[in-house]
Amino acid sequence: MMLTNMKIKIAIIGCLSFLMVGLAQAQDGWNFPDDPEMEKKARELNAAYNDYMNSEDFLKAKAPLNWLLVNVPNLNEALYINGVTVYDGAAKQATDEAEISVYQDSVLTIYDLRKELYDNEPQWIVNKAYYAYQYYKSNKDKIGIVPDLFEKAIEIHGKLEPSQLNAAYFDAIYRNFAYNKAYTPEEVIEKYEFIMSKLDEDEAAGANVASSRGTLDQLLNAMDIINCDFIEKNMGPKLAEDPTNLKLAKQIFQYAIKQKCTSSDVFLMALETIDNDNPTFTTSQVRGMRYMQNQEYEKAGELFEKALTLATTDEEKAEIHWDMAKVHANLGRRGQARSSALQAAELNEELKSDAYSFVGGLIMSSATICKGGQSRVKDYSIFIAAYNAYAVAGDSKGMANAKARFPSKEELFTEGYQVGQTINTGCWVGQTVTLASRD
Numbered sequence: 385m386m387l388t389n390m391k392i393k394i395a396i397i398g399c400l401s402f403l404m405v406g407l408a409q410a411q412d413g414w415n416f417p418d419d420p421e422m423e424k425k426a427r428e429l430n431a432a433y434n435d436y437m438n439s440e441d442f443l444k445a446k447a448p449l450n451w452l453l454v455n456v457p458n459l460n461e462a463l464y465i466n467g468v469t470v471y472d473g474a475a476k477q478a479t480d481e482a483e484i485s486v487y488q489d490s491v492l493t494i495y496d497l498r499k500e501l502y503d504n505e506p507q508w509i510v511n512k513a514y515y516a517y518q519y520y521k522s523n524k525d526k527i528g529i530v531p532d533l534f535e536k537a538i539e540i541h542g543k544l545e546p547s548q549l550n551a552a553y554f555d556a557i558y559r560n561f562a563y564n565k566a567y568t569p570e571e572v573i574e575k576y577e578f579i580m581s582k583l584d585e586d587e588a589a590g591a592n593v594a595s596s597r598g599t600l601d602q603l604l605n606a607m608d609i610i611n612c613d614f615i616e617k618n619m620g621p622k623l624a625e626d627p628t629n630l631k632l633a634k635q636i637f638q639y640a641i642k643q644k645c646t647s648s649d650v651f652l653m654a655l656e657t658i659d660n661d662n663p664t665f666t667t668s669q670v671r672g673m674r675y676m677q678n679q680e681y682e683k684a685g686e687l688f689e690k691a692l693t694l695a696t697t698d699e700e701k702a703e704i705h706w707d708m709a710k711v712h713a714n715l716g717r718r719g720q721a722r723s724s725a726l727q728a729a730e731l732n733e734e735l736k737s738d739a740y741s742f743v744g745g746l747i748m749s750s751a752t753i754c755k756g757g758q759s760r761v762k763d764y765s766i767f768i769a770a771y772n773a774y775a776v777a778g779d780s781k782g783m784a785n786a787k788a789r790f791p792s793k794e795e796l797f798t799e800g801y802q803v804g805q806t807i808n809t810g811c812w813v814g815q816t817v818t819l820a821s822r823d
Contacts, residue, residue, distance in 0.1 A: 414460050426456050437466060442473030446487070453494075457501065464498035467491075472515065488519040492529075509537045510544065517552050524563040530556035538582075547586040550579045551599040558603040569609040570618060576604055577635065612645040620650035623657065633657035646670075647677065659687075665694040672707060676714075685711040702732035709742060718746050719812045740777035744770045747813055748786060754811035761799045761819070764791040765809045768817040790822035 416423045429448035436445030449470050452463055468491050475487035495512040499505050513533035520526040534553040537544060544550050557575055560566040567575070579600060583593040604610065619636050623629060636654035640646055652674045659667040672687030688711060692704045705728035712721035722743050729739035747770035755763050767789040774782035796802060801819055808816045 415456070415458050417456060422455070426452060426459060430459070433470065434466070437470055437473075440473065442470050443477050445470045446474050453497070457497065461498065461502055464494050464502070467494040468511075468515070475519075488515075491515050491519070506540050509533070509540055510549065513537050514549065514552065517556055521556060521559055527556060527560045527563055528566060531560060543582045543585065547583065547591045547593055548596055550583055550586075550593075551596040554579050554600050554603055558607060561607060569614060572604075572607060572609060573635070576600060577631075610639050610643065612640075612643050612648065615639055615643065615645055616648060616650050620648075620653070623650065623653055627653065627657055630657060630661050646674075652678075663690060663694060665691050665696070665700055668694060669704065669707065676707070676710065679714075681711050681714045685715075698731045702728045702735055705731065706735055706739070709739070713742075713746060718750060719814075721746055737777045737779070740773045741779045741782055744773035744777065744779065744782050744786065747773060748782075750811065750813065751789075754809070754813065756810070759799055760795050761791045761801050762807060762810065764789060764795075765807050765817055765819070766811065766813050768820060769809050769813050769815045772815075772817065787820075787822055790820055792823050793821045796821060 416426055429451050433445045433448040433452070436442070436448070449463065449467060452459055453467065457463070471487045471490040471494065475484050475491070478484045478487060492512060492515065495508060498508070513530065513536070516530045516533050520530055531553065534544065534549070534556065544553060554576065557567070557572065561572060580597070583596055583600075587593045615636060619632065619639075623632050623636060626632070633654040636650060637658060640648065640651040640654065645651055652671070655667060655671045655674065659671050668687050668691035672684045672691060675681070675684035675687060685708065688704050688707045692701060692708075695701045695704055705724045709721045709724035709728060712718070712724055725739040725742045729736040747766050750766060751763075754766055757763070767786045771783055771786035771790070774780075774786055791801075793803070796819060801807070803819055803821055805819050806816050807819055808814070
């Protein structure tokens with residue numbers, strides 16, 4: 385995967401105000417050489433590089449600064465604070481690519497020298513990491529330095545501040561993966577989840593992390609490492625070993641939704657873990673629907689019953705009654721299926737047409753089990769009940785099919801019935817209908 389072919393455009397952070405690397409204030413503890421000549425030269429060159437730096441002539445400032453760093457390295461910490469400013473400025477002003485690279489490397493070297501002399505890495509490790517990110521994010525050979533530095537900052541401080549740096553950190557991971565395949569997919573996901581957890585902490589503390597979250601998701605998608613096959617083969621077995629691993633179950637659930645892998649056994653396993661830990665209307669309903677897909681209707685019914693106890697609106701209750709209607713129908717419980725369908729219609733007007741068509745279908749499919757064999761009129765009367773349900777639904781095709789199976793005028797006459805009389809259908813349908821003929 386070549387970085388130049390990646391469709392995603394990275395625009396992370398820009399110029400961060402946290403990088404307080406401007407002019408150093410006067411530092412205590414100046415250590416000028418005892419030798420008069422060396423002291424004189426050190427004072428002259430210290431004044432010279434400061435003058436150049438103050439006038440932003442960084443290319444000229446680096447020569448006197450370099451002499452001081454080499455010959456009087458412990459002169460004052462100001463050399464290292466200002467050294468970053470000088471060499472970063474020189475890198476920006478230089479035009480030769482080789483020189484630019486040298487100056488950028490020098491910035492990081494100055495931080496290393498400062499650590500050796502002053503042992504105060506926590507004060508500037510974040511700045512060093514961000515400079516490395518700016519310099520090396522497009523450098524295949526050096527990009528690996530960047531995530532290591534961000535991770536060092538996290539090791540020292542527990543997290544990255546400001547929070548926006550998390551996006552830069554994951555971008556460095558993304559680029560190192562793209563350039564060098566530096567991580568396994570599992571390692572990438574582990575880092576992604578860790579950074580997301582830190583963003584959650586920052587958000588809880590009041591930070592706006594929406595942009596950083598969006599960047600992380602875009603980068604993870606661009607890596608193209610999480611797909612249905614990966615979820616099935618890499619994440620599924622781990623959850624099977626530890627079905628109580630809620631964190632892993634939530635990861636699988638989220639990734640499966642994104643990748644549209646919700647028909648897999650792994651998704652169902654994750655859903656079971658989540659729902660058992662903290663059932664919600666949605667988890668219980670979706671879990672029930674998955675059992676329906678697997679034709680495990682008794683299990684589906686149990687989950688829908690649980691979802692019904694968790695429903696908070698008429699619309700949600702209607703959905704569950706509609707789901708239960710299908711469960712009952714598949715288990716041959718036609719009367720209960722009708723009751724559930726009609727409850728759904730009562731709670732949600734939008735379901736009315738479908739529910740009554742469903743009831744009409746239940747009745748139509750009951751011809752054999754409701755056939756008494758004593759009276760054709762009574763046996764055919766269930767089709768009048770079906771017709772009535774289809775009529776409420778506005779289902780003209782269903783109405784036509786039902787009417788085609790009404791008793792004929794001859795059959796009514798033969799059994800002593802007339803059009804307009806009423807009769808009870810009997811069987812589970814149990815409705816009193818007004819007789820009509822098909823002809």
